[in-house]
Amino acid sequence: MSDNRFKKDFPVFNEYKNLVYLDNAATTQKPYPVLERAAKYYKSENANPLRGLYDLSVKATDAYENAREAVRNFIGANSKREIVFTRNATESLNLIAYSFGRANIGHGDEILVAISEHHSNLLPWQQLAREKGAVLKFLECDEHGQYTAQALEKALTPKTKLFAIAQVSNVFGRVNPIKEFADIAHKNGTLIVCDGAQSVPHMAVDVKELDVDFLVFSGHKMLAPMGIGVLYGREELLEKMPPFLYGGEMIEYVTRDSATFAELPHKFEAGTVNVGGAVGLHAAIDYISSIGFDEIVRRERQLTELAFEQMKTIPHVNIIGSQEAAGHEGIITFTVDGVHPHDIAAVFDSENIAIRAGHHCAQPLHQHLNIQSSARMSLAFYNDEEDVRRFTDTLKTVREKMGYGR
Amino acid sequence: MADNFYNDILIDHNLHPIHLHELPCATCSNAGINPTCGDQLTLNLVVKDGLIKDGSYTGVGCAISQASTDIMLELIIGRTVEDAKHLCELFDKMIGGEITDDELEELEEAAALQNISKMPARVKCAKLGWKTLIRLLDDNS
Known part of the structure; x- marks a missing residue:
């Protein structure tokens, strides 16, 4: 793996020499094909799509709708009508909570949320529950971040309308058995919302195979x-849901005091849409497909294992979640005894190594695990063994730099 | 980040804080929170006749927030409320990179945090104790 053929595709590594980028769970770097595709759109295809009656606008519409088709194919959806473009996973989750949630969840109904969820898959449900008098319940994991089918079956009640869980937790990096959980939820008459922000970029995800009712993810990751x-x-769910945002591009016919709304998916895409972003996502999907998930998974697992095994040997370093490398899909969250995670990140920064520190937008999980905050390294396929070596070499020096053993 | 940012003064105040303890006789207390990391600290003061007679803090935080708060308390205990407010202003000026050499001298050990202005990500950490102090003094005067 020492011959890394991928880094040259990412201009940031040329601009920012010596950078070790290990914050991929927060956002990834962008390769030339993505940047060039977005620039090409703005140079030669830019017009307001979906409405214009001239050639350039048709080009913009085609570029946008081709991107939707690429996403449909990428996640195995039945129809383009099931693919709504949003700003990011957070907006997608808010759309579900505002539109589906407010129409279908009422007083005394229950919403079940996994305790390890990112705030974006917790706060929309927390607000909805407060507004509607619904009950927010949590599915708890063990200290290794594992959720069991038995615990899920116990947590579901006849009143549970919706179950929200990530396919891969942004703290633990563990893959949750979504297909099994979807079956259990559906037998209970409960819908399942799957946050794919940390899974869709790193493994093949097929919505029909997982049998989820909703799946959300962000392009920038x-x-x-x-x-x-x-x-x-699912089309039959989206079809019945009221619009989320109202305005241009999402209507069919408007009078002074009423309106009928556009067909799916445009009903949920009010206002001028982000074509530059959509064509960039299309190019990202093509780039990922040209490498293939077999290769991406192989590289990321190999690097995860290398980092994990090294970290286990460093005194005072505690890995959060699974104590096996296989329980970490490119994400390793950790603490160092006596050193605050912000200071850990500052020591890494002084060596040009980017990692995340804090609560990773998962405060209830940190409370559940009884830790204040943590540091996190997260990999992508364009990382290599040299990145991992520099990471572990620096990790060994953190305590000494913070005054221990002087 | 400046290579020598974690200098001996910061390291020492973080590992061996002087004022990290409860203060049962406090006349006023206030909690400050750093939303980026969720770190929380509580500042306790004994204020009598416009004079800060004693002070302490409790809570968890990174080396910068802990050391900064500890240094701040070391600086303001025994001074008047007005003096303390003046020092808070100077600290803000220092972080903003606009302080004169004479003013820097007034800040004593807190001058060890001068380079924080080159680490924008950590400004909130350094300011946590000082912001909490200003609110506490304003609320109680």
Whole structure:
């Protein structure tokens, strides 16, 4: 793996020499094909799509709708009508909560949320529950971040309308058995919302195979520009849901006091859409497909294992979640005894190594695990063994730099 | 980040804080929170006749927030409320990179945090104790 053929595709590594980028769970770097595709759109295809009656606008519409088709194919959805473009996973989750949630969840109904969820898959449900008098319940994991089918069966009640869980937790990096959980939820008459922000960029995800009712993800965590995200929803659910935002491009016919709304998916895409972001996402999907998930998974697992095994040997370093490398899909969250995670990140920064520190937008999980905050390294296929070596070499020096053993 | 940012003064105040303890006789207390990391600290003061007679803090935080708060308390205990407010202003000026050499001298050990202005990501950490102090003094005067 020492011959890394991928880094040259990412201009940031040329601009920012010596950078070790290990914050891929927050956002990934962008390769030339994505940047060039977005620039080409603005140079030669830019017009307001979906409405214009001239050639350039048709080009913009085609570029946008081709991107939707690429996303449909990428996640195995039945129809383009099931693919809604949003800003990011957070907006997709808010759309579900505002539109589906407010129409279908009432007083005394229950919403079940996994305790390890990112705030974006918790706060929309927390607000909805408060507004509607619904009950927010949590599915708890063990200290290794594992959820069991038995615990899920116990947590579901006849009143549970919706179950929200990530396919891969942004703290633990563990893959949750979504297909099994979807079956259990559906037998209970409960819908399942799957946050794919940390899974869709790193493994083959097929919505029909997982049998989820909703899947959300962000483009920027999978090489695409910021500001483009996806909501997948089963067509029969989206069809019945009221619009989320109202305005231009999402109407069929408007009078002084009423309106009929556009067909799916445009009903959920009010206002001028982000075509530059969508074509960038299309290029990202093509780039990922040209490498293939077999290769991406192989590289990321190999690097995860290398980092994990090294970290286990360093005194005072505690890995959060699974104590096996296989329980970490490119994400390793950790603490160092006596050193605050912000200081850990500052020591890494002094060596040009980018890692994340804090609560990773998962405060209830940190409370559940009884830790204040943590540091996190997260990999992508364009990392290599040299990145991992520099990471572990620096990790060994953290305590000494903070005054221990002087 | 400046290579020598974690200098001996910061390291020492973080590993061996002087004022990290409860203060049962406190006349006023206030909690400050850093939303980026969720770190929380509570500042306790004994204020009598416009004079800060004693002070302490409790809570968890990174080396910068802990050391900064500890240094701040070391600086303001025994001074008047007005002096303390003046020092808070100077600290803000220092972080903003606009302080004169004479003013820097007034800040004593807190001058060890001068380079924080080159680490924008950590400004909130350094300011946590000082912001909490200003609110506490404003609320109680």
